[in-house]
Amino acid sequence: MTTAVTAEVDPRLLEVLVCPVTHGPLEYDRVRNELVSQSARLAYPIRDGAPVMLPEEARSLDAPEAPAVAQPDFPE
Amino acid sequence: MSSAPPLLFDRRLRRLRLDRAAPGFAGADFLFRRAAEDAAERLSAILREFPLAVDLSARHGAFARALATSPAAARVGALIEADLSEKMLQLSGRSNPEIVHRNIDAANPLRLVLDEERLPFAEASLDLVVSLLSLHWINDLVGALVQVRRSLKPDGLFVGAFLGGATLTELRQSLIAAEAEVRGGAGLRVSPFADGIDAAGLLQRAGFAIPVADIDRVTVRYANPLKLMADLRAMGETNALVDRARTPLTRPVLARAFEIYAERFGLPDGRIPATFEIVTVTGWAPHESQQKPLKPGSAKMRLADALGTVEHPLIPE
Numbered sequence: 001m002t003t004a005v006t007a008e009v010d011p012r013l014l015e016v017l018v019c020p021v022t023h024g025p026l027e028y029d030r031v032r033n034e035l036v037s038q039s040a041r042l043a044y045p046i047r048d049g050a051p052v053m054l055p056e057e058a059r060s061l062d063a064p065e066a067p068a069v070a071q072p073d074f075p076e
Numbered sequence: 077m078s079s080a081p082p083l084l085f086d087r088r089l090r091r092l093r094l095d096r097a098a099p100g101f102a103g104a105d106f107l108f109r110r111a112a113e114d115a116a117e118r119l120s121a122i123l124r125e126f127p128l129a130v131d132l133s134a135r136h137g138a139f140a141r142a143l144a145t146s147p148a149a150a151r152v153g154a155l156i157e158a159d160l161s162e163k164m165l166q167l168s169g170r171s172n173p174e175i176v177h178r179n180i181d182a183a184n185p186l187r188l189v190l191d192e193e194r195l196p197f198a199e200a201s202l203d204l205v206v207s208l209l210s211l212h213w214i215n216d217l218v219g220a221l222v223q224v225r226r227s228l229k230p231d232g233l234f235v236g237a238f239l240g241g242a243t244l245t246e247l248r249q250s251l252i253a254a255e256a257e258v259r260g261g262a263g264l265r266v267s268p269f270a271d272g273i274d275a276a277g278l279l280q281r282a283g284f285a286i287p288v289a290d291i292d293r294v295t296v297r298y299a300n301p302l303k304l305m306a307d308l309r310a311m312g313e314t315n316a317l318v319d320r321a322r323t324p325l326t327r328p329v330l331a332r333a334f335e336i337y338a339e340r341f342g343l344p345d346g347r348i349p350a351t352f353e354i355v356t357v358t359g360w361a362p363h364e365s366q367q368k369p370l371k372p373g374s375a376k377m378r379l380a381d382a383l384g385t386v387e388h389p390l391i392p393e
Contacts, residue, residue, distance in 0.1 A: 010186050012154060016128070016201040020194035050165060050187040053196040056088070057189075 009035075009046055020053050034059070083215050087160075087191060090213050094135075094161035097312030101136050101164065104310035107294070107352055111208045111237040112138035114292060114356050118235055119148035119204075126233070127153035129204035132192050132224075134159045137168035139206055152204065156186040160210075161312075165189060192220050197227035200361075204233050209354070211238040221282030231363035234284060238275070240291055240353030246341045247304065247333075247350065251325075254333035258326075275357045284359025285366050292354040297347045301334045304350050 009028060017026055017035065024039030034043040035051050042058040044051055052058075101108075116139065119126075131139045134157035143149050159165040165187055190196055192207065192214055205224050214220045224234050255261065279287035298304045308314055325333075337348055360366060380387035 012128070013156065013186055013188060016156075016198050017188070017196050018198045020190065020196040023198075047162065048166065048187075049185065050162070050189060051196075052162060052189040053194075054189060054191055055194070 009049060009051060013051065017051065017053070021055050036061070085213050085215050087193060087213075087215070091160050091191075093314055094159070094312040095163040097310055098136075098161060098163035098167055100310045101167065101312065104307045105136065105138060106296075107311065107354070108135060108138050108209055109142070110292070110294065111354050111356070112142040114354065115139060115206055115208060115235045115237060116142035116146040116148060118356065118358060119143070119152075120146045122148070122233065123151075124233075125151050125153070126204040128156070128202055129154070129206065130156040130158060130197070130202055130227075132158050132190070132195075132205060132207040133210035134168050134187070135161075135164045135208075139208060140168065154186060156188065158188050158190045160189070160191055162189045164312075195220075195223040195227055199226050200229045200232075202227050202232055203229055204235070207234075207236045209237055209239060211236055218278060218282050221279060221284070225283050225359075225361050228361035230361055231365065232361040234279070234359050234361075235356070236358075237354055237356045240275075240355040242293065242351050242353040245351050246337060246348070247301070250301070250333045250337040250340065251329075253336050254329050255325075258329045258332055275355045276359075279357055279359040282359075283362065285362045285368070287357060287359040289355055289357045292356065294352045294354065296350045296352065297343065298350055299347055301337045301348060304348070 008030075014026075014028055018024065019026055019037035019040050019042070021042065022037060022039040024037055026035040026037055026044070029036050029043070032043070033046045035046065035053075036043045037058075038061075040055070040058075041061040042055060043061060044053055044058045046052070129152050134140065137157065140155055140157060143152060143155065157165065157168050159168070168185075168187065188196070192210060193216065205228060207224070211217060211220070221234075221236075228234065275289035276287040279289075296304075298307075342348055378387065
């Protein structure tokens with residue numbers, strides 16, 4: 001096993017990917033390692049450097065359990 | 077109320093079947109390898125650069141490997157390997173580590189999980205899209221092909237392979253006959269496949285230019301029908317129809333089906349044949365440089381001159 005330091009997504013992928021639901025743009029959240037679609041209110045996980053572009057695997061941005069504020073390590 | 081057409085295939089189940097098949101896929105990948113080699117061969121005849129390519133059904137990396145050993149490799153800049161099954165994708169590049177190729181950079185793989193029914197690519201972002209033996213499980217095939225066409229740059233190429241109508245004809249006939257005999261009715265056990273002849277038409281309906289379809293018929297010999305069923309399971313190709321028969325095949329039905337299979341189709345050496353039909357299609361995203369028919373009456377030269385003959389008008393003046 002290569003010691004995968006949460007493999008970064010290749011920029012070539014980021015350049016061509018859009019949200020599969022809305023075809024809107026995606027933001028790369030390096031901290032959570034997710035691709036965020038504001039238009040669909042979904043965050044697609046990235047596992048092993050591979051974005052998982054399935055709505056059924058995505059996290060809802062409106063779900064209550066999302067700790068939106070409590071991230072002290074990453075100030076603005 | 078939704079006016080969407082009824083779904084034929086259960087995509088979640090399809091994904092589950094592929095996930096489950098992943099560990100043993102390499103042992104039953106002969107069809108897939110063949111389709112991958114066909115696709116790579118098709119590409120090697122096309123003298124064009126494809127800076128960014130996507131394989132929508134990477135499975136365990138068969139197309140990447142076929143491409144790596146083909147003359148087309150030099151013309152493909154980067155290959156994104158995608159699959160509906162995350163488990164399959166994890167195998168890609170690992171099942172054959174001795175092949176080192178710039179497109180398959182093990183340290184920095186271009187991989188993603190996607191559903192062909194909902195492509196996550198920006199418009200006009202890709203130069204080449206490949207899809208192998210996967211389209212026969214898609215609910216809205218034309219819709220999916222339209223998405224592929226939109227994701228391609230103008231003059232981008234689509235190479236697709238799917239299973240044609242004659243696929244598993246022996247198994248289908250035997251199961252229907254046996255179930256009708258034993259139960260007095262038959263459920264859907266084998267997926268409907270698109271007809272080879274429809275393939276080019278489908279591409280045209282999806283807006284592709286210059287569509288071409290070829291059919292490759294493969295007959296595989298099995299010791300018995302159980303071995304064939306085991307192979308289908310290993311390929312992840314078992315029933316994912318929404319409207320699939322929910323009652324499992326009972327032993328008497330299955331036993332009768334295997335008898336009928338051997339009676340009707342058995343070979344002299346006691347083995348049984350199974351037909352697979354691989355339909356390979358190519359189509360281009362429209363571009364003004366492509367060949368197309370001229371408007372009637374727009375000729376700049378007389379046909380008679382081109383043929384070096386004398387024109388004889390139908391109606392003498």
